[in-house]
Amino acid sequence: MEGEIPTLAVEGLKTFFFTKLGVAQAVNGVSFTVRKGEVVGLVGESGSGKSVTGFSLIGLVDPPGRVVEGKILFRGEDLAQADEDRMRSLRGRRIAMIFQDPMMTLNPVLRIDTQMIEAVRAHEKISEGDARIRARDALVQVGIPSPDERLKAYPHQFSGGMRQRVAIATALLHKPDLIIADEPTTALDVTIQGQILHEVQKLCRETGMSLIWITHDLSVVAGLADRICVMYAGKIVEKGKISDVLDSPLHPYTNGLIGSVPSHNRRGQPLAQIPGMTPSLLNLPQGCAFHPRCPRAGASCLVEPDITEPAKSDHQVRCVNPHLETS
Amino acid sequence: MSVFIIRRLLQSVVVIWVMSLLVFGGVYLIGDPIDMLINPEADQEDIDAAIRALGLDKPITEQYWFFLINAVKGDLGSSFIFNEPALQLILARMPATMELAFAALFLSIVLGIPLGMWAGLHPNSLSGRSIMTGSILGFSLPSFWVGIMFIMFFAVVLGVLPSGGRGETTEFLGLQVSFLSWKGLSYILLPAINLALFKLSLVIRLSRAGTQEVIHQDYIKFARAKGISEKRVILVHVLKNIMIPVVTILGLEFGSVIAFAVVTETVFAWPGMGKLIIESIDQLDRPVIVAYLMIIVFMFIVINLVVDILYSVLDPRVRLQDVKA
Ligand SMILES: Nc1ncnc2c1ncn2[C@@H]1O[C@H](COP(=O)(O)OP(=O)(O)OP(=O)(O)O)[C@@H](O)[C@H]1O
Ligand code: SF4
């Protein structure tokens, strides 16, 4: 494993939105790696920049936003420098993305077959018939019954869970190296969520693809991810192996997140809430962006903390006063 | 689907009947045609004879009853002026109006959708803003004035297009049409553009608003995330979604295109129903006015029905609901 080029290595990525009200630094110096076959969880509150990070990777940041700095090394190639043609040829073929709301990701006026066949034929010169067979096989792979019939249906004829399976099947069509899943189960009910999680995990193992799983829900990634990055206000504040981070969180924000997840061993105790709200990106607090909400904040927090050098098994934190005593 | 159509047809009969009451009553109120029709030197006896001959001596309820009975038989009365069945008189002029209206509709769609989409995709560009400014002008300039300006410029100053009339026509499927010969086209061009301006502006606005809404939807982003070409994203994913409101609203507006043709036909001396109705109103030719209004009502009803059916063909979500209903 050592020395092998990772599937993805993001270095110092900055994606800003140049709005009329000012510059929103949605992603502000994010670095992480995803190795082959690895599942990386990207966790954080709403507005912390998770989706924008995902869209930056595939070159689909909406204007007025754009990647202003950093490297996105995909199998060694810097996508931050790639032109639109190159990005288009990678999108859907080598890097696929699945979105949060399955009700909105499929075009309501086009049949499923149209939408899947066009995805196949965007990257391969094959006949419509062959493309249909590929689409059909992908539907089987994600557990959709009577796929031939379902191909001829429109999105509104599917339930939310089924639509998300169609989206996943579409993402799988070209057996990509990397799938970016942006909260794909958040809009689904718990049982369906469990099924989809289980299936995605299985698919990753079977195909050896890498997965970035974006969520605001720690409990979702707990059983899924190998490693985890915790984001706050456009920065990664803690990252490491999932077990390290969950068992001994270093950052007060991660600690707060874990405290707000219901779990068995703390039954009966009230859930801890992180007080306050995500700060506005246009008006970030000076120094550590978390300090207005942080129980451990002190005067030294008014200076922006750097992320620590990787210590024990890559566990890193961006905090001047981390929870070292508990670990 | 068929239950839906039968229900709509029954509703339509009621609407037509109510409209016949309103139209007949309204036309009765606007004035007495006798003064216009009769030679001022005629004596009272001649006048009385004429009144009886036209059935104007009967009370209005009785006149309406006769009108209704005959209307059901397909007879909407005879023109006081031409002494010909009013229906026949109007139908003879209908193809000219229809051709003009369809030409205007065609122009609104083939120009309006691309221009509107362009403006929606490039809202801050000079071209996008010019298109929107143009559409505001199209909305607000009075149609008759634009028509007169067209004639001034193209017929009088440049002398490249005829100033009015219909010119020569070609027979097509048993109808006389203009669009099959260059000469005919040169006659229909200006009135068609004139009539189209308002709808064109409407289509531009609808297409732009639709494009701006659709372009930010997740399914467009997902389509891009699949790596399909930008051309296909716009021409398939965006276009197909904005077609639904555009076709629906344009269809519903088709009746008003025909109604607006009155102005254009008058300005360009286009020999259609609109020109006839203006002349008939001048002369208080009641049967023609009533027949014209009834035909317009009838057309509105047919158009609405057709649009509803077309809408369900375009939008799969509506189709499903109909099957269930
Ligand atoms: N189109 C845009 N225009 C301006 N600012 C934007 C735009 N999209 C995102 N942002 C900014 O980027 C920030 C991060 O957004 P992002 O969608 O990445 O959050 P997120 O972590 O995915 O949250 P959520 O859990 O709600 O999806 C937003 O708070 C907003 O300030
Ligand atoms: S740097 Fe200070 S304010 Fe920020 S998380 Fe650490 S202790 Fe809290």
Ligand SMILES: [Mg+2]
């Ligand atoms: Mg998001």
